[in-house]
Amino acid sequence: MIKSLKSSGNKLSEINNQLQILSGYPFNGDLPKFKDKLEPLNQFPLKPSKIEIFQVNVGYMCNQVCKHCHVDAGPDRKEIMSKAYLQLCLDILDETKISTLDITGGAPEMNPHFRWFVESASKLGLKEIIVRSNLTIIRANKKYNDLPEFFKKHKVHVISSLPYFQEGKTDSQRGSGVFSASIEALKSLNGVGYGIENSNLILDLVYNPTGAFLPGNQSQLEKDFKFNLNKNFGIKFNKLFTITNIPISRFLDYLLKSDNYEDYMEKLVTAFNPSAVNGVMCRNTISVDWDGHIYDCDFNQMLDMKVADKSTQHIKDFNLQKLEQRSILTNQHCYGCTAGAGSSCQGTVA
Amino acid sequence: MEKSYYDPKDLKKFGDISEFEPNLAKKFFNWYGDVFKEGELSEREKSLIALAVSHAVKCPYCIDAYTEDSLQKGASEAMMMEAVHIAGAIAGGAVLVHGVQMMNKAKKLSM
Numbered sequence: 001m002i003k004s005l006k007s008s009g010n011k012l013s014e015i016n017n018q019l020q021i022l023s024g025y026p027f028n029g030d031l032p033k034f035k036d037k038l039e040p041l042n043q044f045p046l047k048p049s050k051i052e053i054f055q056v057n058v059g060y061m062c063n064q065v066c067k068h069c070h071v072d073a074g075p076d077r078k079e080i081m082s083k084a085y086l087q088l089c090l091d092i093l094d095e096t097k098i099s100t101l102d103i104t105g106g107a108p109e110m111n112p113h114f115r116w117f118v119e120s121a122s123k124l125g126l127k128e129i130i131v132r133s134n135l136t137i138i139r140a141n142k143k144y145n146d147l148p149e150f151f152k153k154h155k156v157h158v159i160s161s162l163p164y165f166q167e168g169k170t171d172s173q174r175g176s177g178v179f180s181a182s183i184e185a186l187k188s189l190n191g192v193g194y195g196i197e198n199s200n201l202i203l204d205l206v207y208n209p210t211g212a213f214l215p216g217n218q219s220q221l222e223k224d225f226k227f228n229l230n231k232n233f234g235i236k237f238n239k240l241f242t243i244t245n246i247p248i249s250r251f252l253d254y255l256l257k258s259d260n261y262e263d264y265m266e267k268l269v270t271a272f273n274p275s276a277v278n279g280v281m282c283r284n285t286i287s288v289d290w291d292g293h294i295y296d297c298d299f300n301q302m303l304d305m306k307v308a309d310k311s312t313q314h315i316k317d318f319n320l321q322k323l324e325q326r327s328i329l330t331n332q333h334c335y336g337c338t339a340g341a342g343s344s345c346q347g348t349v350a
Numbered sequence: 351m352e353k354s355y356y357d358p359k360d361l362k363k364f365g366d367i368s369e370f371e372p373n374l375a376k377k378f379f380n381w382y383g384d385v386f387k388e389g390e391l392s393e394r395e396k397s398l399i400a401l402a403v404s405h406a407v408k409c410p411y412c413i414d415a416y417t418e419d420s421l422q423k424g425a426s427e428a429m430m431m432e433a434v435h436i437a438g439a440i441a442g443g444a445v446l447v448h449g450v451q452m453m454n455k456a457k458k459l460s461m
Contacts, residue, residue, distance in 0.1 A: 166426060209422070216423040220393065224424050266362075 001175070002065045004074040005250060012253050013072070015304045021252065022332040027262045031269050034334045043277050045327035051320065053285040055102040055345070056081070056089050057298060058114065060290065062106040063140045066161075066174045068208065068251040070302055073106040081290040083113045088315045089288060090120050096320045099127035102285070102345065104298065107137045109144055122154040130157045132345075135185040136178055148192045152201055158194060159241070159345075160186075161206045165228040169210045186235045195237040203236075206347075208243045212260035214267060214340055215242035218348045241347030244268075246299050246336035268335035276342030279349030282328050288315055296328045298345070299336075305329045361411045394423040401430060402437040 005013040012018055024031060038044035060077035062069075093101060101121050108114055108131060121129050131151065138147045151158055162182055164170050170179035186203075190196060195203035205225060209215050222240035229235040245251045247264060255261040282296040286307075292315040295301040309326045312319040342349035368375030386396050397419045404412030420430050 164426075169426065211421065213418050213422050217393065221424050224394075 004076050005072045007076040018248055028265050031265060034330050034332055037272055041274055046330055048324050049283045051098055051286050051324055053100045053102050054093055054098045055285050055287045057104050057289050058108045058111040060106045061110045063137055064134055064175055067254055068173055068245050070246055070249045070299060072249045079290045080111050085292045086113050086117045092318050094124055101126055102130040104132040107134050109137050118154050128157050130159055133158055133160050135160045135182040138185040139181045148189045152192045157202045159204045163208055163210050165225050173210045183233050190236055202238050204239045204241060205237050206241045206243055208245055212255060212264045215244055218242040244336045244339055244343035246333050248299060248333050249302055268339045271339035273338055273340060273350050276338040276350035279342055280337045281344035286323060299333055300329060356410050394425055397423050398425055398433040402433040405434050405437040406441055
């Protein structure tokens with residue numbers, strides 16, 4: 001199994017090296033700055049709307065090491081959110097009435113307090129609890145085999161990555177054997193009712209391109225996935241979200257090593273869609289890392305770009321009013337969320 | 351004279367053909383855009399046809415463009431190679447079917 005950038009000593013594990021490349025050195029120095037695209041739209045600085053989604057990254061540990069992972073997650077990552085900070089997150093949700101909890105990782109199920117966290121959150125009367133599961137974790141170890149029943153008990157909305165409906169492309173991105181384990185996991189989720197019509201148990205899949213190209217039409221790809229997964233494996237799911245790969249972390253490493261970085265950035269800039277700006281997820285989402293720090297989104301989290309208002313950069317100092325008035329920090333990677341039909345953790349936005 | 355007839359960067363300049371004759375270019379690009387919209391054929395089917403034709407007309411710009419476009423539209427590598435084989439089969443058939451002309455001529459000239 002390949003190592004994370006961090007444990008392999010890759011120069012990109014130094015955030016400043018990523019920021020330097022994104023800033024235009026040594027490539028793409030002549031590309032327009034993201035800020036310059038927002039200014040004519042009167043969208044700079046970018047401001048939030050109402051914060052509706054509280055996204056908690058409960059740790060970077062994962063059983064997979066995907067080539068495109070923007071978190072640089074893997075078995076060798078030990079960053080895990082403590083129970084005390086998870087409790088603080090629950091307190092914030094209870095006090096602020098933010099309606100959606102979005103739990104991500106790594107493999108969030110590997111946080112030893114994961115089940116307690118979901119159980120506690122389910123008592124808060126939230127509109128929705130999302131768990132971003134990589135699927136294979138369900139089959140990785142016996143202690144995770146009952147996750148579908150656990151998700152069902154707490155009416156969790158499961159969102160899972162599956163980059164393609166065939167083995168080759170999936171395994172090339174996510175590792176050997178991931179496709180077959182994902183299929184088994186999807187069958188077990190279907191088995192308890194997830195993705196089945198009228199069950200009210202929502203199972204959505206995430207497609208992200210298996211290379212240096214942009215995602216295609218979301219509804220067409222959803223039709224392809226539904227047809228092929230049902231025909232070949234009898235699998236059902238609710239929606240497919242297409243997500244653009246953001247040029248940071250391991251996907252940036254891939255772009256640089258495959259000599260695709262310059263072209264990919266040009267593609268993102270060329271595909272800039274002004275109508276996608278209003279719907280970008282940083283406007284209604286706040287992102288929290290394993291150590292309690294607050295970011296505009298999961299991507300800014302990975303670039304260590306904490307929210308601009310220094311008085312509320314940690315959940316210990318959480319202030320919803322200030323966060324809803326902050327200016328969102330942007331950089332060249334933000335072109336990934338505004339290209340084509342736009343991209344967010346909930347799929348397209350335009 | 352440039353060192354090479356083909357430069358991959360020229361693909362991005364395709365729209366520049368309007369510089370010398372804007373009216374015809376505008377008509378062409380509008381028509382081109384409409385051709386590739388979903389109709390009785392899906393956008394992916396059209397992209398795979400374009401990929402096959404790109405090989406048949408041996409256009410390196412088009413091969414680059416429609417390889418990426420096919421991937422973007424969710425085509426697998428196997429689908430793309432099957433499309434190329436169709437182009438190859440038609441091209442090969444187009445050569446071989448002229449063998450009938452050769453046979454006709456040979457038979458006419460021979461005792």
